[in-house]
Amino acid sequence: MTKEMEIHIGPQGPQQPGPYQLFLTVDEEEIVDAEIDIGYVHKGVEKIAENRTYTGFIPLSDRVCYVDSVNNNQFYCQAIEELAGIEVSERAKYLRVLFMEMQRLISHYVWLGEWLSELGWFSFLLWGFRDREHILKLFEETIGGRLNMSTHRVGGVRKDITEDMIQNIYEEVETIEERVKEYKDILTDNSVFINRTKDVGKMSEREAKELGVVGPVIRGSGVQTDIRKLDPYAAYDQLNFDVPSYKGGDAYARTMVRLDEMLESIKIIRQVLDDLPEGDPTPPDEIPLLNINPPEGEVYTRVEAARGEFRAYLVSDGSDQPYRLKMSGPTYSNMQPLPKLLVGEYIADLYAIAGSLDFCVSEADR
Amino acid sequence: MNLVELFNYIRSDPLLWGIIAATVFLVYVFSIGGLSIWIERKWAGLLQSRLGPTRVGPFGILQFVADLIKLVSKEDFVPPDGDKKVFKLAPIVLVSTLIAAGSIIPFSPSLIGSNVNVGILFLIAMFSISPIAVFMAGWGSNNKFSLLGALRNIGQMLSFEIPLSLSIVAVVVMVGSLRIKEIVQAQDQIWFFALQPLGFVVFLLAIHAEAGRTPFDMQESEQELMGGWNVEYSGMRFGLTMVGEYIHLILGSMLVVLLYFGGWKSFGFLPPVIWFIIKTNIALVILMWSRWAIPRFRIDQIIDIGWKYLLPLSILNLLITGALVSMGWFSWI
Amino acid sequence: MENKKTRELMDKLEEYSIEKDKEGKIKVDKNNLKNICKTAIENEFDRLSSLTAVDYKDYMEVVYHLGSYEHKEVLVVKVKVDKEDPKVPTVSDIWSYANWYEREVWEMFGIDFKDNSDLRKLLLPEEIDGNPLRKEYPIGGRE
Numbered sequence: 001m002t003k004e005m006e007i008h009i010g011p012q013g014p015q016q017p018g019p020y021q022l023f024l025t026v027d028e029e030e031i032v033d034a035e036i037d038i039g040y041v042h043k044g045v046e047k048i049a050e051n052r053t054y055t056g057f058i059p060l061s062d063r064v065c066y067v068d069s070v071n072n073n074q075f076y077c078q079a080i081e082e083l084a085g086i087e088v089s090e091r092a093k094y095l096r097v098l099f100m101e102m103q104r105l106i107s108h109y110v111w112l113g114e115w116l117s118e119l120g121w122f123s124f125l126l127w128g129f130r131d132r133e134h135i136l137k138l139f140e141e142t143i144g145g146r147l148n149m150s151t152h153r154v155g156g157v158r159k160d161i162t163e164d165m166i167q168n169i170y171e172e173v174e175t176i177e178e179r180v181k182e183y184k185d186i187l188t189d190n191s192v193f194i195n196r197t198k199d200v201g202k203m204s205e206r207e208a209k210e211l212g213v214v215g216p217v218i219r220g221s222g223v224q225t226d227i228r229k230l231d232p233y234a235a236y237d238q239l240n241f242d243v244p245s246y247k248g249g250d251a252y253a254r255t256m257v258r259l260d261e262m263l264e265s266i267k268i269i270r271q272v273l274d275d276l277p278e279g280d281p282t283p284p285d286e287i288p289l290l291n292i293n294p295p296e297g298e299v300y301t302r303v304e305a306a307r308g309e310f311r312a313y314l315v316s317d318g319s320d321q322p323y324r325l326k327m328s329g330p331t332y333s334n335m336q337p338l339p340k341l342l343v344g345e346y347i348a349d350l351y352a353i354a355g356s357l358d359f360c361v362s363e364a365d366r
Numbered sequence: 367m368n369l370v371e372l373f374n375y376i377r378s379d380p381l382l383w384g385i386i387a388a389t390v391f392l393v394y395v396f397s398i399g400g401l402s403i404w405i406e407r408k409w410a411g412l413l414q415s416r417l418g419p420t421r422v423g424p425f426g427i428l429q430f431v432a433d434l435i436k437l438v439s440k441e442d443f444v445p446p447d448g449d450k451k452v453f454k455l456a457p458i459v460l461v462s463t464l465i466a467a468g469s470i471i472p473f474s475p476s477l478i479g480s481n482v483n484v485g486i487l488f489l490i491a492m493f494s495i496s497p498i499a500v501f502m503a504g505w506g507s508n509n510k511f512s513l514l515g516a517l518r519n520i521g522q523m524l525s526f527e528i529p530l531s532l533s534i535v536a537v538v539v540m541v542g543s544l545r546i547k548e549i550v551q552a553q554d555q556i557w558f559f560a561l562q563p564l565g566f567v568v569f570l571l572a573i574h575a576e577a578g579r580t581p582f583d584m585q586e587s588e589q590e591l592m593g594g595w596n597v598e599y600s601g602m603r604f605g606l607t608m609v610g611e612y613i614h615l616i617l618g619s620m621l622v623v624l625l626y627f628g629g630w631k632s633f634g635f636l637p638p639v640i641w642f643i644i645k646t647n648i649a650l651v652i653l654m655w656s657r658w659a660i661p662r663f664r665i666d667q668i669i670d671i672g673w674k675y676l677l678p679l680s681i682l683n684l685l686i687t688g689a690l691v692s693m694g695w696f697s698w699i
Numbered sequence: 700m701e702n703k704k705t706r707e708l709m710d711k712l713e714e715y716s717i718e719k720d721k722e723g724k725i726k727v728d729k730n731n732l733k734n735i736c737k738t739a740i741e742n743e744f745d746r747l748s749s750l751t752a753v754d755y756k757d758y759m760e761v762v763y764h765l766g767s768y769e770h771k772e773v774l775v776v777k778v779k780v781d782k783e784d785p786k787v788p789t790v791s792d793i794w795s796y797a798n799w800y801e802r803e804v805w806e807m808f809g810i811d812f813k814d815n816s817d818l819r820k821l822l823l824p825e826e827i828d829g830n831p832l833r834k835e836y837p838i839g840g841r842e
Contacts, residue, residue, distance in 0.1 A: 005510055007511070007514075029518075029665060044831060046832060047832055047836075119661040119662060120581060122657075123410075123413060123658045126416055127415070190661075192660045192663060193660070209746070210795065212794065212795075230770070231771035300749070300773060302748075311749045311764070313749060315753055323753070324754070326749065326762075328748075336798070336799050346665070346666065349664065
C-alpha cells in the first residue's frame with residue numbers, strides 16, 4: 001500500500017528558466033496530479049504600455065523576454081507600422097530578419113544548454129553558452145548591446161551594418177554551423193539521451209491542437225505551421241527556407257525540431273548576407289522619432305518568435321500612447337498544458353518534459 | 367618500551383592496527399584524494415572548454431583545501447522538525463563504514479592495513495551499510511525530497527549490490543581466496559580483466575552505479591529533487607556526505623585496480639605503492655569521465671539495467687568461471 | 700489583405716452579427732457567442748488565437764481572435780459588455796486552453812465568465828484588489 005505525497009517544486013527550483021511553481025501529488029515516483037502557478041515575475045507590462053509613448057515602449061518590449069528580445073521588438077514595431085501605414089525599406093527588412101534569426105539562435109542555445117543540464121548533462125550548458133557568446137559578440141559589434149539590444153525602430157532598424165561586420169558574421173556562422181551539426185550527431189547517437197526523451201511528454205497531432213501549443217512544440221507533433229511561412233512578415237517572403245517538423249510528438253522530436261531550426265536560421269542568415277539590398281535601413285526623417293500618432297484603429301499581428309507564435313493586439317485612440325496592448329506569448333500557450341502532460345509520468349521526467357517545451361516565464365507573466 | 371616494541375604491540379592488536387590503517391587511508395583520501403579532485407576538475411574543464419580551478423595554489427591544485435575550509439566554517443543546520451539524532455548520525459555512519467572498508471586495502475605487499483582472511487566479504491558488507499546511512503539521512507531530514515532521494519538510493523543499491531557481489535565471487539572462485547592480497551598476488555602472470563572480461567564490465571558498471579555519481583546520481587538529481595537525500599545538510603555534515611560519496615568512488619576505483627588490474631603489480635622503476643596510486647587515479651578519471659559525457663539515467667531505467675542485464679550476465683559469468691575452474695583451467699594461478 | 704475564408708464565414712454568421720466590417724471583425728451579442736464559436740470551428744477557424752478585453756471607459760469589449768494552424772486568416776469577434784455587471788459565457792468548454800485567458804481577463808478587467816468554475820487569480824497575487832487593466836485603475840495601484 002502506498003500513500004500519496006504532495007510536493008511543491010519551485011518557484012525557485014534549480015535550473016528553472018524563471019520562477020513558476022508546480023504542485024505535484026506523487027505516488028512514489030509517479031505523478032498522479034499536477035497544478036501549475038505562474039505570475040511570480042508579473043511586471044504589469046501591458047498597463048505600463050498604456051502610459052508610455054509608442055516609441056517609449058520599444059526598449060520595454062525587449063524586456064518582455066530577454067532571451068528573445070529582437071522578436072519582441074519586431075511584433076511591436078510591426079503592429080505600429082501596420083496601424084500607421086509606415087513602409088519599411090528593403091534593407092531594413094533584411095536586417096530585421098538577420099537580427100531575428102541571430103536572436104533565434106541565441107534563444108535555442110540557451111534552451112539547449114539549460115535543458116540538457118536539467119537532464120544531468122552539465123557539459124552542454126557550458127557548450128551552449130560558449131556558442132551563444134559568439135552571437136552575443138556579433139550583436140555587440142553591430143548594434144552595441146548584448147541582451148536587450150532594441151535593434152528595431154518604427155520604420156527601420158536602429159543602426160546599419162558595415163562590410164567588415166558582414167565578413168565577421170560569415171565567419172562566426174561557419175563555426176556555429178559546425179557545432180550545431182556536432183551537437184545533432186551527439187544527440188542522435190546517445191542512447192541514454194534517446195531513452196530519456198523518446199516517448200516522454202507525448203502529444204499527438206490532435207492533442208497538440210487541442211492543447212493550443214505553438215512553435216517548435218507543435219511542429220514536434222507533426223503540424224507544419226510557422227507564421228514566417230503562413231503570414232510572412234519582414235523579408236521572409238523573399239527568403240528560401242524550410243520549416244522542420246517531426247512526427248514523434250515527444251521531447252526527442254522537439255529537440256530535433258529546434259536543432260534543425262538552428263540550421264535553417266544559419267541558412268537564412270547566409271541568404272540575407274548574400275543578397276542584402278543597398279540603401280539606408282534607419283527610419284526616414286519624416287517618421288518622427290518620439291511622438292508617433294497612428295490613426296484610431298486596431299491591429300492584430302503575429303510573429304514567429306523563437307518559442308513560437310507571438311500574438312499582439314494593439315488598439316489606438318489616435319493619441320501618442322497605445323490605448324491597449326495585448327501580448328500573448330508562445331510560453332503562455334505552451335505552459336498551460338504542462339500539468340496535463342505531467343500526469344502519469346515519473347518525477348524524473350518532470351524536467352525532461354518542462355524543458356522540452358522551452359519556457360521563458362518572464363514572457364508568460366509579462 | 368622502545369619504538370619497535372610499541373610498533374610490534376600495536377601490530378599484534380588487530381583493533382588498534384585496524385584503526386591506524388583506517389587513519390592512514392583517511393590521510394590518503396584527503397591528500398591523494400585532493401589530487402584526484404583536482405584532476406577531475408581540470409579534466410572536466412578541458413571537456414567543457416573552460417579552465418577549471420586556477421586561483422588557489424599552483425594551477426589551482428589546493429582548491430579542495432579552500433572548499434574544505436569553507437565547509438567547516440559554515441553553519442551546521444539541523445532541521446528542527448527532523449529526527450535530530452538520526453540526522454546527525456547519518457553522515458558519520460556513512461563515512462566511518464567506508465573508511466573502515468578502506469582499512470583492508472593493500473597499497474603494496476607490505477603496506478597493508480589488515481590482511482583479514484575475509485577481506486572481500488568485509489568490503490561488500492561495509493558497502494551495504496551505506497544505503498542505511500543514506501536512508502537515515504533521508505528520514506531524519508523530514509523532507510520529502512530527501513526521502514524520495516533516499517528511497518531511490520536504496521532501490522539502486524539493491525539492484526546493483528547483487529551483480530557486484532556475483533562478479534567479485536567469480537574472481538574469488540578463480541583465486542580460491544577471499545584475501546585481497548592473495549587475489550593481487552595471483553595476477554602475477556596475467557591481469558584478471560583479460561580472464562574475466564564479462565565480469566569486469568559488470569563490475570565496472572555496478573561499482574559506478576553504487577558510487578552514485580552522474581549519470582547514476584538519481585538519489586541526488588539536483589534538478590528534480592533539489593539535491594536529494596542530503597538536501598538538508600549544511601556545513602561539515604554536508605562535507606561529510608560529499609566525502610562519503612568520494613571515498614565510495616575512490617574505493618571503487620581501487621577495487622577495479624585490485625581485482626582486475628594487478629593492484630600494485632608494476633613495470634618496475636617506481637615503487638609498487640606509487641604504481642597502485644597511479645592506476646587508481648586512472649581508473650578514477652575514467653569513472654568520472656562519464657559524468658560529463660552522458661546525461662543522467664532515469665531511476666526505472668537504471669534498475670532495469672541492474673536486474674535485467676547485469677544480474678543475468680553476472681550469473682552467466684559465474685557459471686562459466688565455475689565450469690572452467692572445475693575443469694582445471696585456472697590451476698596455474 | 701486577402702480574406703476569402705473570413706468573408707464566407709461572416710456570411711454564415713450574418714444572423715448573429717450586430718455590426719461587421721470588411722477586415723473580418725464582427726460585433727455580436729454575448730448570448731450568441733457559443734453558436735458563433737461552433738460555426739467557426741466547422742468552417743476552418745478552429746483555434747482560439749487570443750482572448751482579451753479592452754476597456755473603452757463607458758463600456759468594455761471582450762475580443763476573441765479565431766484563427767487556424769493551417770491558414771493565416773483571423774476572424775475577430777467582439778462582445779460588448781456592461782461595465783457595472785460584466786458577464787460573458789465561457790468558451791473554456793470549447794477550447795480547454797481558453798482557461799488561462801479567461802482567468803487573466805477576469806482578474807485584470809473583472810469580467811465574469813459564466814460557467815467557468817476555475818476563475819482564480821493567475822498573474823496577480825491574492826492580496827491585490829481591483830482590476831488593474833481597467834482605465835480608472837491608477838498606475839502603481841495608487842492615486
